[in-house]
Amino acid sequence: MSKIVVVGGGAAGLELVTRLGKSFARGNEHQVVLVEPASHHYWKPRLHEIAAGTFDDELDAVSYLQHAYCNRYQYVQASMNALNRSAKSIEIRNVNGELSTLEYDYLVMAVGAVSNDFKTEGVSEHCLFLDSALQAQQAWDRINPLLRSQGEHRISIVGAGATGVELAAELAKVSGKLARYRQDTKLTITLVEASDRVLPAGPECMSEKVAKALTKLGVQIRTDVRVSRAEQSKLVTENGEIIGADLQLWAAGIKCAPWLAELDGLETNRLNQLKVDATLRTTLDDAIFVLGDSAECPQPDGSFVPPRAQAANQAAGHLASQLKRMLKGKTIKPFVFNDGGMVIAVGHDYAVGSLLNNKLILRGRLVRNLYDTIFRLHQRILFGWGRVTALVLLKRVKGSLNPFYKHNIS
Structure with a gap:
C-alpha cells in the first residue's frame, strides 16, 4: 500500500484527492492525505466575489473535514514547513503552531501562486x-x-x-x-x-x-x-x-511563495515555480509531482503550461489517472494542456469569452451562464451531479428572495 500526500487544497489539489480517494476507497488499496491549513475550500476564480460581499459561502464553500469523510481521504489541517527527500517526509505546522512529521511514498505539491x-x-x-x-x-x-x-x-x-x-x-x-x-x-x-x-x-x-x-x-x-x-x-x-x-x-x-525555492534542492525558476518534466514529476525527484500554478511544465511546442484555472483542473484529472497507472506498474503519460479559451465575468449578469483559439469572441448573459457552468463542473467532480443540481436550485431560490448585495446595510 502506498501513501500519497497532496499539499494544497485549491481546485487542483482538491479534485485530485477526490478522484484518488474514491478510486482507492473500495479496495482500501492506498492512503490519500490532503495537507491544507484552511478549513474550507473556495474556488479561486471567485475570490473577487468574497471581497465584494456577493459570494454565497453557505452554498459554494466546501468543508474539507466533511468532504474528506465523504470521499475517503484524510484531511490534515496544517501548512507545509519543510521537505526531507531522503527520508520521504515533510514537516508540517498545525493551526496551534505545533510541528510534526508526515511521511509519504509520493508527494504532490499543489499550493498555487500568489x-x-x-x-x-x-x-x-x-x-x-x-x-x-x-x-x-x-x-x-x-x-x-x-x-x-x-x-x-x-x-x-x-x-x-x-x-x-x-x-x-x-x-x-x-x-x-x-x-x-x-x-x-x-x-x-x-x-x-x-x-x-x-x-x-x-x-x-x-x-x-x-x-x-x-x-x-x-x-x-x-x-x-x-x-x-x-x-x-x-x-x-x-x-x-x-x-x-x-x-x-x-x-x-503572479509568482510562487519563496519557500518553494527552499525545498531540499528541488529546481525552481525565477518565479519560484517548481520545475517538472512533461509527466508533472519534478526534475530531480521521481516521487514528487507538482500541479497547477506552482509548476513550470513544458509542452511539446516548447512553451509552458499557462497559470490558469483550467490548466490546473486538466492537470489534476490527468495526474489522477496517471498515478493509478503508475501504482499498477504501468508507464505514465505526459500532460498536454488543451486550451479551451477564456471567460471573464464582468458583473453578475455579463461576461466575455474567447473560444476556438481566440477565433470566436462572445459576450452577454449567456456567456455569464457559461462562466457559472465552469464552476459547476468543478463542483461536479467534488460532489456529483445530484448535489450540484440541488445547489443550483437552492441558489436560484435564495437569489429570488434575497437582494443582490447579501450583507446588511443600515
Missing part, C-alpha cells in the same frame, strides 16, 4: 491582495464599511488581468445596486494597468469588449501606467502622478 508585487516599494504595507479566501475576507472587511457609509469613496485596483477586471466589475455592480437601499454611497473604481490594454494576456478584440463593458459600469481604466511605489491612501506612478484612494488592492502578475 500576486507578484515586483518588489514595488510600499505595496505589501499599503495594498490588499486576493490570493486566498482569508485575504479576500480581509478585503471585504475593509470594503464593507465604505459601502455602509455615506458619500463617495475611491478604490484603486492595480493589475487588469482576470482578477483585477472581475473585482472592478463586481464592485461597480455592487455600487450601482446600492440605490435599491436608498444609500447615498458611491464607489469610484480605478483600474491601473502597466500594459496598453486590459487583459494583456488575452486577445485584443476580447480586451476591447471587456474595456467597453467596464467603462459602461463606470470603472475608470488607466493603461500604460506603472506604479513606482504605494503609500498610505495613494499610489505614485513612475512619472510622479498621484492616484489617491480610500482602499488599494494589488492584483498584478
Whole structure:
C-alpha cells in the first residue's frame, strides 16, 4: 500500500484527492492525505466575489473535514514547513503552531501562486491582495464599511488581468445596486494597468469588449501606467502622478511563495515555480509531482503550461489517472494542456469569452451562464451531479428572495 500526500487544497489539489480517494476507497488499496491549513475550500476564480460581499459561502464553500469523510481521504489541517527527500517526509505546522512529521511514498505539491508585487516599494504595507479566501475576507472587511457609509469613496485596483477586471466589475455592480437601499454611497473604481490594454494576456478584440463593458459600469481604466511605489491612501506612478484612494488592492502578475525555492534542492525558476518534466514529476525527484500554478511544465511546442484555472483542473484529472497507472506498474503519460479559451465575468449578469483559439469572441448573459457552468463542473467532480443540481436550485431560490448585495446595510 502506498501513501500519497497532496499539499494544497485549491481546485487542483482538491479534485485530485477526490478522484484518488474514491478510486482507492473500495479496495482500501492506498492512503490519500490532503495537507491544507484552511478549513474550507473556495474556488479561486471567485475570490473577487468574497471581497465584494456577493459570494454565497453557505452554498459554494466546501468543508474539507466533511468532504474528506465523504470521499475517503484524510484531511490534515496544517501548512507545509519543510521537505526531507531522503527520508520521504515533510514537516508540517498545525493551526496551534505545533510541528510534526508526515511521511509519504509520493508527494504532490499543489499550493498555487500568489500576486507578484515586483518588489514595488510600499505595496505589501499599503495594498490588499486576493490570493486566498482569508485575504479576500480581509478585503471585504475593509470594503464593507465604505459601502455602509455615506458619500463617495475611491478604490484603486492595480493589475487588469482576470482578477483585477472581475473585482472592478463586481464592485461597480455592487455600487450601482446600492440605490435599491436608498444609500447615498458611491464607489469610484480605478483600474491601473502597466500594459496598453486590459487583459494583456488575452486577445485584443476580447480586451476591447471587456474595456467597453467596464467603462459602461463606470470603472475608470488607466493603461500604460506603472506604479513606482504605494503609500498610505495613494499610489505614485513612475512619472510622479498621484492616484489617491480610500482602499488599494494589488492584483498584478503572479509568482510562487519563496519557500518553494527552499525545498531540499528541488529546481525552481525565477518565479519560484517548481520545475517538472512533461509527466508533472519534478526534475530531480521521481516521487514528487507538482500541479497547477506552482509548476513550470513544458509542452511539446516548447512553451509552458499557462497559470490558469483550467490548466490546473486538466492537470489534476490527468495526474489522477496517471498515478493509478503508475501504482499498477504501468508507464505514465505526459500532460498536454488543451486550451479551451477564456471567460471573464464582468458583473453578475455579463461576461466575455474567447473560444476556438481566440477565433470566436462572445459576450452577454449567456456567456455569464457559461462562466457559472465552469464552476459547476468543478463542483461536479467534488460532489456529483445530484448535489450540484440541488445547489443550483437552492441558489436560484435564495437569489429570488434575497437582494443582490447579501450583507446588511443600515
